[in-house]
Amino acid sequence: GQNIDQPTxxxxxxxxxxxxxxxxxxxxFNGLFxxxxxxGEAPTFLSYNVLDGLEEKGRFSSFLxxxxxxxxxxxxxxxxxxxxxxLCARGAGNMxxxxxxxxxxxxx
Amino acid sequence: xxxxTQTPRHLVMGMTNKKSxxxxxxxxxxxxxxxxxxxxxxxxxxxxYNFKEQTENNSVPSRFSPxxxxxxxxxxxxxTLQPEDSALYLCASSQGSGGSSTDTQYFGPGTRLTxx
Numbered sequence: 001g002q003n004i005d006q007p008t009x010x011x012x013x014x015x016x017x018x019x020x021x022x023x024x025x026x027x028x029f030n031g032l033f034x035x036x037x038x039x040g041e042a043p044t045f046l047s048y049n050v051l052d053g054l055e056e057k058g059r060f061s062s063f064l065x066x067x068x069x070x071x072x073x074x075x076x077x078x079x080x081x082x083x084x085x086x087l088c089a090r091g092a093g094n095m096x097x098x099x100x101x102x103x104x105x106x107x108x
Numbered sequence: 109x110x111x112x113t114q115t116p117r118h119l120v121m122g123m124t125n126k127k128s129x130x131x132x133x134x135x136x137x138x139x140x141x142x143x144x145x146x147x148x149x150x151x152x153x154x155x156x157y158n159f160k161e162q163t164e165n166n167s168v169p170s171r172f173s174p175x176x177x178x179x180x181x182x183x184x185x186x187x188t189l190q191p192e193d194s195a196l197y198l199c200a201s202s203q204g205s206g207g208s209s210t211d212t213q214y215f216g217p218g219t220r221l222t223x224x
Contacts, residue, residue, distance in 0.1 A: 042215035095164060098151040
């Protein structure tokens with residue numbers, strides 16, 4: 001199948017670092033996307049990985065291991081506005097398959 | 109602004125009504141998508157259009173009927189819906205329709221649909 005697994009909820013403290021993990025089916029894989037979705041809003045693109053390793057974009061970084069079917073999104077220096085759902089999506093063929101999302105709550 | 113607009117933003121309809129959702133993208137993309145997002149469920153792909161041609165129908169019931177008159181516009185026609193069809197319907201567009209970096213999907217704000 002194309003199961004994409006990520007934790008349902010996480011809680012972290014303002015200023016801290018949090019890592020959101022995602023595992024996916026490796027067959028036919030051609031890219032891994034992360035999106036952020038605030039409540040009641042559209043998902044917005046955060047990052048894309050196709051090669052193994054870490055991609056850094058300011059406070060957000062994304063890691064990929066193709067052999068393990070594993071990715072993570074790392075958020076540093078957490079801010080209250082980072083409270084949102086984070087969606088992992090696997091590209092294969094001509095479409096993306098999304099995980100259920102991880103709801104991150106940032107507390108003061 | 110994401111360059112993808114959807115109307116209406118909210119819609120309440122009865123099970124016997126017929127309504128349409130509209131999506132327009134101003135990004136010059138070639139692929140457009142309809143997704144359904146229900147509470148506590150993953151985003152579900154419904155339809156994919158590439159250069160106005162439907163390339164994916166993800167086993168969607170016939171009470172949902174898509175239309176893509178050109179690469180910038182996408183409609184979802186609704187008729188005889190059920191209460192369980194109440195959800196957020198999201199439109200997205202991308203340059204291509206694969207899984208590579210150039211195929212990053214950009215989403216509209218969605219239509220919150222309630223079926224009574």
